[in-house]
Amino acid sequence: MTERVVVDPITRIEGHLRIEAQMDGDKIAQAFSSGTMVRGIELILQGRDPRDAWAYAQRICGVCTLVHGIASVRSVEDALNYTIPPNAQIIRNLMIAAQYVHDHVMHFYHLHALDWVDVVSALSADPKATSDLAQMVSPQYPKSSPGYFSDMKKKLQGFVEGGQLGIFAKGYWGHPAYKLPPEANLMAVAHYLEALAWQRDVVKLHAIFGGKNPHPNFLVGGVPCAIDIDSDSAINAKKLAQVQEVITKMMAFVDQVYIPDTLAIACFYKDWGAQGEGVGNFMCYGDLPAKGMSDPESYMIPAGVILNRDLSTIHPVDLNNADEIQEFVSSSWYDYSGGKEQGLHPYDGETELNYEGRGGPKPPYEQLNVDDGYSWLKSPRWKGKAMEVGPLARVLMLYASGHEQTKELVGMTLNKLDVPVEALFSTLGRTAARTLETKIMVDAMQNWYNELIANIKAGDSKTFNENLWEPSSWPSEARGVGYMEAPRGALAHWIVIKNGIIDNYQAVVPSTWNAGPRDNDGQAGPYEAALQGHALHDPKQPIEILRTIHSFDPCIACAVHLTDPDGEEIMQVKVT
Numbered sequence: 001m002t003e004r005v006v007v008d009p010i011t012r013i014e015g016h017l018r019i020e021a022q023m024d025g026d027k028i029a030q031a032f033s034s035g036t037m038v039r040g041i042e043l044i045l046q047g048r049d050p051r052d053a054w055a056y057a058q059r060i061c062g063v064c065t066l067v068h069g070i071a072s073v074r075s076v077e078d079a080l081n082y083t084i085p086p087n088a089q090i091i092r093n094l095m096i097a098a099q100y101v102h103d104h105v106m107h108f109y110h111l112h113a114l115d116w117v118d119v120v121s122a123l124s125a126d127p128k129a130t131s132d133l134a135q136m137v138s139p140q141y142p143k144s145s146p147g148y149f150s151d152m153k154k155k156l157q158g159f160v161e162g163g164q165l166g167i168f169a170k171g172y173w174g175h176p177a178y179k180l181p182p183e184a185n186l187m188a189v190a191h192y193l194e195a196l197a198w199q200r201d202v203v204k205l206h207a208i209f210g211g212k213n214p215h216p217n218f219l220v221g222g223v224p225c226a227i228d229i230d231s232d233s234a235i236n237a238k239k240l241a242q243v244q245e246v247i248t249k250m251m252a253f254v255d256q257v258y259i260p261d262t263l264a265i266a267c268f269y270k271d272w273g274a275q276g277e278g279v280g281n282f283m284c285y286g287d288l289p290a291k292g293m294s295d296p297e298s299y300m301i302p303a304g305v306i307l308n309r310d311l312s313t314i315h316p317v318d319l320n321n322a323d324e325i326q327e328f329v330s331s332s333w334y335d336y337s338g339g340k341e342q343g344l345h346p347y348d349g350e351t352e353l354n355y356e357g358r359g360g361p362k363p364p365y366e367q368l369n370v371d372d373g374y375s376w377l378k379s380p381r382w383k384g385k386a387m388e389v390g391p392l393a394r395v396l397m398l399y400a401s402g403h404e405q406t407k408e409l410v411g412m413t414l415n416k417l418d419v420p421v422e423a424l425f426s427t428l429g430r431t432a433a434r435t436l437e438t439k440i441m442v443d444a445m446q447n448w449y450n451e452l453i454a455n456i457k458a459g460d461s462k463t464f465n466e467n468l469w470e471p472s473s474w475p476s477e478a479r480g481v482g483y484m485e486a487p488r489g490a491l492a493h494w495i496v497i498k499n500g501i502i503d504n505y506q507a508v509v510p511s512t513w514n515a516g517p518r519d520n521d522g523q524a525g526p527y528e529a530a531l532q533g534h535a536l537h538d539p540k541q542p543i544e545i546l547r548t549i550h551s552f553d554p555c556i557a558c559a560v561h562l563t564d565p566d567g568e569e570i571m572q573v574k575v576t
Helices: 041-045 050-060 067-080 086-115 120-124 127-137 146-161 182-202 204-210 237-266 270-274 391-400 404-417 427-457 510-515 526-531 543-551
Strands: 004-007 017-024 027-035 282-284 287-289 299-301 304-306 325-328 379-382 477-486 489-498 501-508
Touching (some): 004 543, 027 526, 041 050, 050 067, 050 489, 050 501, 067 477, 086 237, 086 427, 120 146, 120 182, 127 182, 146 182, 182 204, 237 404, 237 427, 282 391, 287 477, 299 391, 391 404, 489 510, 510 526, 526 543
Antiparallel strands (some): 004 017, 017 027, 325 379
């Protein structure tokens, strides 16, 4: 076997991901992406009431706190041709966008920034110089005094002198790939800690409309929160005012901290605008409708496919077409009844586990057998092609479709960094796109909020359509797809309902699209393709791998789900 650089687990992600990089000198010749937990939610859902599916599907992941719930209720609504009230659509849009803003800020500061920010270097920063830098980067942000940064430096010093870096432990500190001056590092560490406090407040929007966070409640046919301005037990004037406070706080942090930090840090890493491209194909399902999911023309994020970086042409996507979306298992630890070379549309999807028979190694082991199965992730394809999904795909789709705000933001970023448009198709472009998308989302939230308030003032407080709630009103057989643009990319749940219960259920998630292994034609998935050609300064400290993988914001817990090694239930919950 060829020697490989192995990173297992990839840290600062959700779930368990293993990357094996086959080297040619100091460069990666090939990379292999392996999800090391196993899927099971689809099997659990079979035989259950479709109206309850969202509650189970949401437990796919503890980080993506609402996206699977949204996709699940939409799948049932699509199957039954079930429309929801305008207020319910606005509230769902607000909750989805809030998830974007929260996720993207948390990812940048707590999961990805440490690939670019040397925490230990911040100890040598001059607080006065840091203050000058912060005021230059963001003049409006109030937390920028020399005293403030002096206190932050003392706090960080306390971590180090105590022998416990805590949340900053196990980094590749001192690696020559870090390029920020100490003052920029100290500023970023301060904002890292601020974001921790900020996120405690912004998640309140989910709790207001969904009852709790994480995993807010949802409802087939609308949303579970009633609107009554004069009631203490419904969405009243006080709670609506709290929603406005959350949106205002989100906007302030995005405008005054997140965007300035991204641009400031990116200025030192322009060379990453030419690395980490991936497959060059991008896909969006579309989301955030103004007039309901049945009207794709009203979506804020358009649906479509961009092939080979060609922004002049957007190809349509049909999630119901068996010839378009297919999942392959030729490099996965699954079997299909028609053979492992077969591709299956999710309506006909199968979840037949076969770890030992498909080359799954027994621990301890050094390398995976990549000639057979090497991942619990399947390999989804659109018309046989590997697709990248996520913030970069959405920003490119908005840009290609002529969305004015996106064009302005992209133009501003390219000019600020003095990089060509080709830099979008890169590790740096992927990271910048996430930031720009956050700005687009938080601005849209204010518009939706205003629309909701206007509806309420006009006397429309309806949030639930009861017409198709009872199974007696359903056809004996129905199927549908619930899709959305989750923060990490295109997400869809396909459901088949027979006689009022779930007959088949398949979820294809963003990190399956991005992190999936090679298919039966040998096509690499986006992670694998994006790592090819990377030069590693030190194979024992492969920060270059982390930078590109983190730019996708992996959520392997969404792509694969947990069971014990013997395939037995870990826990059973009964509701009596």
